[in-house]
Each structure stands twice: as structure tokens, then as C-alpha cells.
Amino acid sequence: MSPLAFRVLGPLQVHGPDGPLRLPPGRQEVILAALLLEVNRVVSTNHLVDLIWEDNPPETARTQVQICVSRLRKLLAGADGEVSITTRPPGYVLHTDAANVDAALFTDLVLRARRLREKGELDWAVRLLRGAVTLWQGDCLPGLDSGPLANKARQLNEERLTAVELRIQLELELGRYDGLVGELQRLTHEHPLREKLRGQLIQALYWSGRQAEALEAFRTARRFLAEELGLEPSRELRELESAILAGRLPAPTGAVPVPAVVRVPEEKASPEEPARPAVVESAEDTETTTAPSAESVRQDAVPHQLPAAVADFVSxxxxxxxxxxxxxxxxxxTTVGLAAITGKPGTGKSTLAVHVAHMLSETGFPDGQLYCDLRGTTGTPATPEEVLGRFLRALGIPGQLIPESLDERAEMYRTRLASRRVLVVLDDAAGEGQVLPLLPGSRGCAVLVTGRARLTALPGAHRVELDVLAEDRALELLSRIIGRERVAGEAAAAEALVRTVGRLPLALRIVAARLAARPHWTLASMVQRLANERHRLDELTHGEMTMRASLSLTYEGLAPEDRRLLRLLSMAQAPTLPSWLAGALLDDRRPFPSDLMEPLVDVQMLDVAGVERTGGFRYRFHEIIRVYAREQLAAHHTPEERQEALARMAGGWMHLAQQAHRKVYGGDFTVLHGDAPRWEPPDSYTDEVLADPLAWLDAEQASLCGMVEHTADAGLHDLSWDLATSLVTLFEVRGHYDLWEQTHLSALAAVRKAGNLRGTAAIRASLGSLYMSRNQFDTARQALNSALDVFQALDEPMGEALCRRDMALIARSSGDDTSALELYRRSLADFDRAGDVVGRAIVLTQSAHIRMRQGEIAAAQSQLDEALDIYEGVGYTGGRARTLRRVGQLLLEQGRSDLAVLTFTEVLELCRDSGDVIGEGHLLRDLGHAFVIMGRPDRARDFYDRAVTAREGVMDFSGGALARLDLARLLDAEPGRSRELLVPAVEVFRERRMGRELAEAERLLATGC
Structure with missing residues (x-):
């Protein structure tokens, strides 16, 4: 059973055996964060109350904390993690292994590092501190609405910086000056007030031989402190400057300057053993010119086969x-040292390997360095026999003595290296089978392998997987090639340039080389040349360096079906790619479509971006690899083939979105669908990924919206409108009104161009709902009327029902209850004709509100009861919540205020649990109304305030304006506050043409003034 992993060093996250757990936003997040920050220690209930409400907790605060803790227990228990929350006076304890909480692990690693430092084990202390800092994923707990918790988060953020400073200090003491300069320049830019970092930068520059830059770093610090704070630098910084000027800056404690050349003394002969013979330089120096014997083999041949190192290497x-x-x-x-460097094309694998080999050649491997390009990404990779032959000749074995068989060559190779310290560099390996015969047997030797495949089967290998450069290191590489002054002079363009090439080292070297060769070119002009995706790879070439050639080596080495998949995947415009896409694009219905992706991951043409709740992986392209794949797509696939693959991909998204809607509503209710074919991912995948359908829609929002626009642009109009209207399931609950409009306008253009009347009407009807939600009633009426005309002509009862339902809601909002009831009656008949029971329940709930206003309490109650029965039958929680809200309003009408408050509170929790931010705003306002009726204005004021925040927080300004008006009615004794509330409300009412509300707001404003 896998334990839960908790993250607070960044956004609050919980990861379980099946992937990330969705945490309900708000109080439960605050309570969980507080318990995690004190893991395995008691957190008092009073402290939790203070975290949530600070100075003004409600009477039910402790009860609400208990409810939140109970829900957290259920959430964590359901994840099968070894974790529990127990009650222990005066509060609660979250029990889990402290190593499962990143903050506790961070603290432990820093503490252990400090102890190691005290023992003088600086290198291990550095490793622990690096590990501690890598646990962070951003600032601690951003976005949580709790002042006291924010203070604790700031404390942890400070401890993170302190750990970074400590690690840098230890690395300075170890003499690692060069490698720290770039990092310290970035850190001092990000944290300009931390003088310790500035002092470390000055020391690193000075001991790297950059005295002038060290002094300039001090002057920069002095100017900044004077201009920003009116202060002089600290005594420590001033002493550093004085020591540099006097040439007496001591090396950091423990640092030992590394000599330029370290010579290993020659091994002396023992008394029993004669000295080594002189090196035989040619056949003429031997006793005979016939074929050499084994005794005449040169025993002291020292190979030095390494290519030249790159001068501008960024370490x-x-x-x-x-x-x-x-x-x-x-x-x-007891075994040979073995390391494997892997990474996608252009990440600098060979450059790093050669740099490390040169770095270790003198001191670590005095008996020589062997090097071979294994040509793993070419069509003719080197065979182990070929490589062993080369190595044996380099080790002094005459060609005539080298055996033919692989086994005999390997035995001779291992024997030759048995008593030596030799480093073997195997560049561009195709796979483990090519490497294993080339491994020495001696523990004094080491092998450094590079390859695009991950080489996971190499026994005991230390693995380094290179990715793109961090931005600061990318800028450092650019500076080293074209000059710091040039980069500093166009700082913004330099940053844009490294982003454009995706911080890929080879691509960056190419553009830097082109700029170095053309000093009259600006960096901005290079960015502009790279902006056109179609010609980007043409620009990424200089001399013999070419990005296209590097990618082609890997691409041509793929199997034909893998190349086809790579090409087709480039059509996907999603930020990350689910595994089922591979099946859709290839029309392959195997149960585990991730198997199709893995060959591309193995050679690093795709990256693994994360894990889904199903356990399947998500993937992503590096941008330049995607551009290359698109080039190949255009070259190898006809427009018809591309269109067919796109239709399958879009059909897969459509199938999943339709299934998500069904799970939310209990069936295909209150929605129209087109006739475009679906592509169905494996059933097991669909069931697992849609276990929480709204969470899936949320997570895939960018991909789904992008697919609406992609299909619209490609002329797949039936898929475009169908997917757009299906996404209203998400847009409506989450209040994503801008996305609602954006996707629908794209789809509308496509269906109009295609003459698709039914799709046009469906989009217009859905836009009518959007405009109505924004209180843009005139625009909504126009859209709904035009859609209704088409649906009537097509005899489409579902479309007619949807239009009349929304037109009734507009009439009701305008005070025309008679017209509203007639429209509801006809809508009800349409839904019945379409066989849509959820549509029926929605109409019953909405029209019950009018019955309430007209005093028809029994009729309203009957309609609400029927609606609740329908929702219970299909399992539609959202509909049940909306109907229960009307039940609460009915209870208020009957004078049963206490029961109404309990009902509203239950519905509010349902809305929060489902993430229904719009419903939450409605319920907060309802609770305000209830407390006004109960004669408790202070409580009412609190709920109205929260309603304003909730509605305006999702850009629902008309809803916010209504809550402002409610609040202003209670504040007649505070004219200043009333005016502050009413002035923006008046603007909204005027803009949205909400006449009754505008008149009352203006009256209150005039009275208050």
C-alpha cells in the first residue's frame, strides 16, 4: 500500500497511489495545511478557528472545524494511505511518517546537513542541502486565505533561502567557485536585499579570477542599498571590498586551490623486478621485423583519445x-565505475561527457582515456567487435595479435585494463547490448556512456538525464559565446531568444554562433527570424551544427509506425498529451495505448509530463521536436490523412466530454449532440479517468477548448459545435464565461460557413444561456429567438425546450411571471416529448419559485418534491442542490427560518464540495436574506459581504452588484460605506439594463448622500 505524499512547499497538494487527490478549496485546505505543518503534533481547535476566521469567528466555528476534519478523514481514508487524523485534546493530530510531508523532510535534511558540517563532511552536507531545496515547487502555500498561515509560510520561505545560503557557503569552502557565479547572479537579482548572497557572489567572482567583476558586484550592491534604503553596505561587505583592493582576500575556510596540473609520480620498480622497458616507437626499434610476439607487446601505451572540450561549457x-x-x-x-548520460537530442550529452572526462583525466585516470563514437543514432551503429579492436590497438596490441571473436577480444580487453586506471567514454550508444561487452572488469577503471535511449539495464550505473537548461544557465551560455555586454544591452531580447529555442543547448549554441559571426545583428532580429515556426529549423543551422540533422538521426532510427505516431502527435495542440491519443491517431484499440508512446519516450522524442489518476502517463513535446515532427507530417501525409487522424483525435475528446456530462447529469440530459463519429478510448480508462467528471473537465480544460478551435479551423464543424456545447457542463458550474463565449464564437463561425443549421441553432441557444447568465437580457432574447425559429423548423423538441426554458427565466427576471409560466409550460411539454426527465425537473424547480411568489405554497412544494425525486433517481447532485435551495426559500416564506438556514448551509457545502462557485455566491446571499428576516443584521452583513467577494471573484459583477445592494440596505446608518457599495453597483445595473435594481440603488444613494 503506497503512502500518501503531502506537499506544502509550493501549492498544497496530496498525492496518493492513484495520483493527485482533489482538495475542496477553502477551509479544508487551511486545516490540512495547518496539520501538515505540525505533523505528528497536536494542533488545537482554537488555533484552527483563528486560522480560518482570525478576529471574528461565528458561533458555530468549532462545529464547522469538526465538519471539515471529518471530511478530511474521509478523503484521506479513501486514498488508502497510511495516514490518519485523530482527536487529541485540545485539538487534532495528523499521523504519518514525517518523510511523507515535504516540509518535515526539508527541515530534517537541513538539520542533518548542519550536523555533517560540524563533523567536517562538507560534500555530503552540500548534497543534503541540494536535496532539501529541490523539494520546493514555489513559495510555500500560495493562495490560502489565512493570515496566520501566511506568516508560517513566510517563515518557511525564509528557511529555504537560509538553506540555499548555507549550501553556497559550503561549496565556497570546497573551492567550487566557477560553478556558483551564475546561480548567485540570479539569486541576488531575485533577492536584492540579502547581503549574504551578495557577499558570496563577490567571493565567488574573486576566487574565479574575476577581480574586476567582484568589485563591480560590490559597487552594484552599494548603489542599490543607497537608492532603495538610504543605507551603506554591511561591515562584512565593506571588509570584502577592502580585502580585494589590498589583494588580501582569504579563501573561504576549507577551500584548497586546485593546482593547474597534477602529475602522478611514476611507479618505481621493486628490487625483485626490473624497471619497465622503454616504449617501442616503431618496428625498427625491435629485435626483429617479423610478426611480433606476445612478449613484444607494448605494456605502457597510454591512450589519450578524448575529443577537445568545449571552451564555453556551462556547468x-x-x-x-x-x-x-x-x-x-x-x-x-568493488565494481567498475559506471555512469550514463541520457537526454533528448541537443541537450549536450556529448559535451558534458567530454568535459567530465577531461576534468578527471589527470588525477582520476592517469593510465589513459579511451573514446569511441558508437553511432547509435545512425543507420550503421558500431559493433562491439569493431570498438574492441580499436581500443586494443590503442592499448598497444598489434593488429596481428587481436583475436577475431567477440568473447576473445573482450577477454583481452579486460586483461589489458586489469591493473590500470583508464576512463572509457562511449558516446551515442544505441542500447545496453552495444555497451555491455565494452565494460572493463577492473574497479580502477570507469565507463561514461551517452545515449538518447535511457540505458536503464546497465548494472549499477549512476544516471544523469539532461533536460533543457535553466534560464539563468541558458543566458550564461549565450553570454559566454557572444559576450556579456551584448546580452546585457538587449536583456529582454536575450530572454526571449532562449525561450524561443526552448533553452535547448544545441539550438542555443547554433543561434549564438550565428550571432557571434554577425556582430551587426541584434538579438531582437534573431528572435524575429525564429518567430516563424515553418522556418525555425532553417534558422537553427550554422556551419556543421544543425538542429534538423541532430533530430533526423533519432527520427530515422525509429520503427516506421513510431515515426508515423510522432508525426501525427504533432497535430495535438494540448499542453500535455494523454496516452489514449496514440490509439486514436493510429486507430489502434489496444487496452494500454501508452505502449505506443513508450518507444518515443525511450529515445526522448517525447517527455513524460506526469501521471493520471488511472496510473497512465501524460506526455509532452519539446517545442523544437514538435516543429520538426510537423515538418515530417507535412512531408509524409496527405491533407486527407491528416483530416482523418484529427477527426479521430477530436472524436476521442468528444466521447470523453459526453461521458463526463452523462456522469454529472445522470444521462444525456439538457444537451443536444451532433452526428459526428466518436473514437472511444478503452472502457477501463474512461471509467477511471471520469470517476470525478468535473475534476477531469477542469484538468483538461485547455485541451478541450483548444480542440473546439482546432476542429473549427479544420472544418470539422459538427465536432466543433458538439464539443463546445458539451463543455457548458464545466463553464456553467465554474463560471468560465469568457471561455464559454470564446469557444462558442469559434464553433459558430465554423457551422455558419458549413451551412449547418442545427449546429448554428445549438450554439446560438447556448450563447443565449451565457448572455442570460450575464444579465444581458436583450442580447440573450435575440440569440434564443433565432435558435428557436430554427429548432421549430427542424422539429427539434430538445432545442425548443432549452430555448423556452431560458426565455422563461428572462421573463421571470424581468417580473413578467405570466409569460414566464406559459413558457415554462411549453418547455415542460417539449422536454417530455424529448424524454428528458432532468430538463423536466429543472423547469419544475424554476417555475416553483414563481408559485412561491404568488403564494401558491402547496403547488410549489409539490413541484419541488417531484424535482427532488427525479434528481435522486438519476443521481444529479447539482440539480438536487439547486432544488434544495428553493426548498430553503420556501421555508423562509413559511416563516421557518431556522430550518431554512440549515437547508441553505447544507446546500452551500454541496456547492463547495463540487466547486460550484456560482451556486456558492447564490447561497451566501440567501443566508444573508435569512438572517435579515431573523432580525440578525450582523450575521446578514457578514454573508452579504462574502457574497460580494464570491460573485465578483468570478467576474460575476451583476451578481456582485445585487449583493452590494442588499448590503447597502442594512447600512443606512453608515452613508460612507453605503456609497462605497452603491457607486459601482449603479454602474453595473445601468450597463446591464437592470431597471428595478438601478432605480432602488439610485434612491438609496440619493438618500445616503
């Missing part, structure tokens, strides 16, 4: 240290 100190340890050996190691 990662931690990465280099880990590779050095893996290759040179830990104490007591």
Missing part, C-alpha cells in the same frame, strides 16, 4: 560532483 556543480563520485569511486567499491 552544473552538483551534476559534475555526482558524476565524479560515480566514476572515481566510493570507498570500498
Amino acid at each position: 552544473d556543480a552538483g551534476q559534475l560532483a555526482a558524476l565524479e563520485e560515480a566514476l572515481t569511486g566510493r570507498p570500498g567499491r
Whole structure:
């Protein structure tokens, strides 16, 4: 059973065996965060109350905390994690292994690092501190609405910076100056007031031989402090400057300057053993010119086969240290040192390998360095026999003595290296089978392998997977090639340039080389040349460096079906790609479509971006690889083939969106669908990924909206309108009105162009709902009337029902109850004709509100009871919540205020649990009304205030204006506050043509003034 993992060092997250757990926003998040920050320790209930309400908790505060804790227990228990929340006076304890909470793990790692420092084990302390800082994913707990919790988060943020400063100090003491400069420049830019970081930057620059830059760093600090704070630098910074000027700056404690060249003394002969013979330089120096014997083989041949290192290499100190340890050996190691560097094309695998090999050549491997390009990404990879032949000749074995068979060559190779310390660099390996015969047997030797495949079957290998450069390192590389002054002069363009090439080292080297060769070019002009995706790869070439050639090596090495998938995947415009897309694009219905993706991951043409709740993986392209794949798509597929693949991909999204709607509503209710074919992912995948359909719609929002526009642009109009209207399930609940309009206008253009009358009417009807939700009633009427005319002509009862239902709601909002009831009557008949029971329940609930206003309490109650029965039958929680809200209003009408408050509170929790932000705003206002009726204006004021915040927080300004008007009625004794509320409300009422509300707001404003 996998434990739950909790993250507070960044956004609050809980990860379980099946992926991330969705946490209800608000109080439960605050309580869980507080318990995690004190994991395995008691957190008092009073403290939790203070975290949520601070100075003004309600009477039911402790009860509400208990409810939240109870829900958290259910959430965590349902995830099968080894975690529990227990009641222990005076509060609660969250029990779990502290290692499962990133904040506790961070604190433990920092504490252990400090202890190691005290023992003098600086290198291990650095490793622990690096590990501690990598736990962070941003600022601690951003966005949680709790002042006291924010103070604790700020404290942890400070501890993070302190840990970074400590780690840098230790690395300075270890003499790792060069590798720290770029990082310190970034940190001082991000945290300009931390003088310790500035002092460390000055030391790193000075001890890297950059005295002038060190002094300039001090002057920069002095100017900043004077201009921003009116202060002089600290005594420590001033002493650093004085020491530099005097040439007496001591090296940080523990640092040992590394000599330029370290010579290993020659091994002396023992008394029993003669000295080594001189090197035989040619056949003429031997006793005979016939074929050499085994005794005449040169025993002291020292190969130096490494290619030249790159002068402008940008290092990662931690990465280099880990590779050095893996290759040179830990104490007591009994096997050959082995490290594998992998990564996608252009990430600098060979550059790093050669740099490390040169770095270790003198001190770590004095008996030589062997190097071979294994040509793994070419059509003719080197065979192990071929490589062993080359290596044996380099080790002094004459060609005539090299055996033919692989096994015999490997035995001779291992024997030759048995007593030596040799580093073997195997560049561009195709796979483990090519590498295994080339491994020495001696623990004194080491092997460094690079490859695009992950080489996971190499026994005991330390693995480094290169990715794109961090932005600061990318800018550092650019600066080293074209000059710091040029980069500083166009800082914004430099940042845009590294982003445009995706921070890929090879691509960045190419553009930098082009700029270096053309000093009259600006960086901005290079960004502009790269902006056109169709020609980007044409620009990424200089001399023999070309990004297209690098990618082609890997692409051509793929199996034909893998190449086809790579090409088709480039059509997807989603930020990440679910595994089922591979099945849809290839029309392959295997149960585990991720198997189709994995060959592309193995050679790093695709990256794994995350794990879904199903356990399946999500993938993504590096931008330049996607551009290359699109080039290949255009070259190998006809427009018809591309259109067919796109239709299958869109059909898959449509199927999942339709199933999500069904799970929310209990069936295909209150929605129209088109006739475009669906592509169905495996049933097991669909069931698991849609276990929480709204959460899935939320998570895939960008992909789904992008697909609406993609299909519209491609002329797949039936899919475009169908998907757009299906997404209203999400837009309506979450209040995504802008996305609602954006997707629908794209689909509308497509259906109009295609002459698709039914699709046009469906989109117009849905837009009518949107405009009505915004209180743009005139625009809504126009859209609904035009849609209704088409639906009547097509005899489409579902369409007619939807239009009349929304037109009734407009009439009701305008005070025309008679017209509203007639429209509801006809809508009810339409829904019955379409066989839509949920549509019927919605009409019953909405028309019951009018019955209430007209005093027909029994009729209203009967309609609400029928609606509740329908919702219970199909399992539509959202509909049940809306009907229960009307039940609460009915209870108010009957004078049963206490029961009404309980009902509203229950519905409010339902809305929060489902993420229904619009419903939450309605319920807060209802509770305000209830407390006004109960004669408790202070409580009413609190709920109205929260209603204003909730409605305006989702850009629902008309709803916010109504709550402002409610609040202003209670504040007649506070004219200043009333005016503050009413002035923006008047503007909204005037803009939305809400006549009755505008008149009352203006009256109150005049009275208050």
C-alpha cells in the first residue's frame, strides 16, 4: 500500500497511489495545511478557528472545524494511505511518517546537513542541502486565505533561502567557485536585499579570477542599498571590498586551490623486478621485423583519445560532483565505475561527457582515456567487435595479435585494463547490448556512456538525464559565446531568444554562433527570424551544427509506425498529451495505448509530463521536436490523412466530454449532440479517468477548448459545435464565461460557413444561456429567438425546450411571471416529448419559485418534491442542490427560518464540495436574506459581504452588484460605506439594463448622500 505524499512547499497538494487527490478549496485546505505543518503534533481547535476566521469567528466555528476534519478523514481514508487524523485534546493530530510531508523532510535534511558540517563532511552536507531545496515547487502555500498561515509560510520561505545560503557557503569552502557565479547572479537579482548572497557572489567572482567583476558586484550592491534604503553596505561587505583592493582576500575556510596540473609520480620498480622497458616507437626499434610476439607487446601505451572540450561549457556543480563520485569511486567499491548520460537530442550529452572526462583525466585516470563514437543514432551503429579492436590497438596490441571473436577480444580487453586506471567514454550508444561487452572488469577503471535511449539495464550505473537548461544557465551560455555586454544591452531580447529555442543547448549554441559571426545583428532580429515556426529549423543551422540533422538521426532510427505516431502527435495542440491519443491517431484499440508512446519516450522524442489518476502517463513535446515532427507530417501525409487522424483525435475528446456530462447529469440530459463519429478510448480508462467528471473537465480544460478551435479551423464543424456545447457542463458550474463565449464564437463561425443549421441553432441557444447568465437580457432574447425559429423548423423538441426554458427565466427576471409560466409550460411539454426527465425537473424547480411568489405554497412544494425525486433517481447532485435551495426559500416564506438556514448551509457545502462557485455566491446571499428576516443584521452583513467577494471573484459583477445592494440596505446608518457599495453597483445595473435594481440603488444613494 503506497503512502500518501503531502506537499506544502509550493501549492498544497496530496498525492496518493492513484495520483493527485482533489482538495475542496477553502477551509479544508487551511486545516490540512495547518496539520501538515505540525505533523505528528497536536494542533488545537482554537488555533484552527483563528486560522480560518482570525478576529471574528461565528458561533458555530468549532462545529464547522469538526465538519471539515471529518471530511478530511474521509478523503484521506479513501486514498488508502497510511495516514490518519485523530482527536487529541485540545485539538487534532495528523499521523504519518514525517518523510511523507515535504516540509518535515526539508527541515530534517537541513538539520542533518548542519550536523555533517560540524563533523567536517562538507560534500555530503552540500548534497543534503541540494536535496532539501529541490523539494520546493514555489513559495510555500500560495493562495490560502489565512493570515496566520501566511506568516508560517513566510517563515518557511525564509528557511529555504537560509538553506540555499548555507549550501553556497559550503561549496565556497570546497573551492567550487566557477560553478556558483551564475546561480548567485540570479539569486541576488531575485533577492536584492540579502547581503549574504551578495557577499558570496563577490567571493565567488574573486576566487574565479574575476577581480574586476567582484568589485563591480560590490559597487552594484552599494548603489542599490543607497537608492532603495538610504543605507551603506554591511561591515562584512565593506571588509570584502577592502580585502580585494589590498589583494588580501582569504579563501573561504576549507577551500584548497586546485593546482593547474597534477602529475602522478611514476611507479618505481621493486628490487625483485626490473624497471619497465622503454616504449617501442616503431618496428625498427625491435629485435626483429617479423610478426611480433606476445612478449613484444607494448605494456605502457597510454591512450589519450578524448575529443577537445568545449571552451564555453556551462556547468552544473552538483551534476559534475555526482558524476565524479560515480566514476572515481566510493570507498570500498568493488565494481567498475559506471555512469550514463541520457537526454533528448541537443541537450549536450556529448559535451558534458567530454568535459567530465577531461576534468578527471589527470588525477582520476592517469593510465589513459579511451573514446569511441558508437553511432547509435545512425543507420550503421558500431559493433562491439569493431570498438574492441580499436581500443586494443590503442592499448598497444598489434593488429596481428587481436583475436577475431567477440568473447576473445573482450577477454583481452579486460586483461589489458586489469591493473590500470583508464576512463572509457562511449558516446551515442544505441542500447545496453552495444555497451555491455565494452565494460572493463577492473574497479580502477570507469565507463561514461551517452545515449538518447535511457540505458536503464546497465548494472549499477549512476544516471544523469539532461533536460533543457535553466534560464539563468541558458543566458550564461549565450553570454559566454557572444559576450556579456551584448546580452546585457538587449536583456529582454536575450530572454526571449532562449525561450524561443526552448533553452535547448544545441539550438542555443547554433543561434549564438550565428550571432557571434554577425556582430551587426541584434538579438531582437534573431528572435524575429525564429518567430516563424515553418522556418525555425532553417534558422537553427550554422556551419556543421544543425538542429534538423541532430533530430533526423533519432527520427530515422525509429520503427516506421513510431515515426508515423510522432508525426501525427504533432497535430495535438494540448499542453500535455494523454496516452489514449496514440490509439486514436493510429486507430489502434489496444487496452494500454501508452505502449505506443513508450518507444518515443525511450529515445526522448517525447517527455513524460506526469501521471493520471488511472496510473497512465501524460506526455509532452519539446517545442523544437514538435516543429520538426510537423515538418515530417507535412512531408509524409496527405491533407486527407491528416483530416482523418484529427477527426479521430477530436472524436476521442468528444466521447470523453459526453461521458463526463452523462456522469454529472445522470444521462444525456439538457444537451443536444451532433452526428459526428466518436473514437472511444478503452472502457477501463474512461471509467477511471471520469470517476470525478468535473475534476477531469477542469484538468483538461485547455485541451478541450483548444480542440473546439482546432476542429473549427479544420472544418470539422459538427465536432466543433458538439464539443463546445458539451463543455457548458464545466463553464456553467465554474463560471468560465469568457471561455464559454470564446469557444462558442469559434464553433459558430465554423457551422455558419458549413451551412449547418442545427449546429448554428445549438450554439446560438447556448450563447443565449451565457448572455442570460450575464444579465444581458436583450442580447440573450435575440440569440434564443433565432435558435428557436430554427429548432421549430427542424422539429427539434430538445432545442425548443432549452430555448423556452431560458426565455422563461428572462421573463421571470424581468417580473413578467405570466409569460414566464406559459413558457415554462411549453418547455415542460417539449422536454417530455424529448424524454428528458432532468430538463423536466429543472423547469419544475424554476417555475416553483414563481408559485412561491404568488403564494401558491402547496403547488410549489409539490413541484419541488417531484424535482427532488427525479434528481435522486438519476443521481444529479447539482440539480438536487439547486432544488434544495428553493426548498430553503420556501421555508423562509413559511416563516421557518431556522430550518431554512440549515437547508441553505447544507446546500452551500454541496456547492463547495463540487466547486460550484456560482451556486456558492447564490447561497451566501440567501443566508444573508435569512438572517435579515431573523432580525440578525450582523450575521446578514457578514454573508452579504462574502457574497460580494464570491460573485465578483468570478467576474460575476451583476451578481456582485445585487449583493452590494442588499448590503447597502442594512447600512443606512453608515452613508460612507453605503456609497462605497452603491457607486459601482449603479454602474453595473445601468450597463446591464437592470431597471428595478438601478432605480432602488439610485434612491438609496440619493438618500445616503
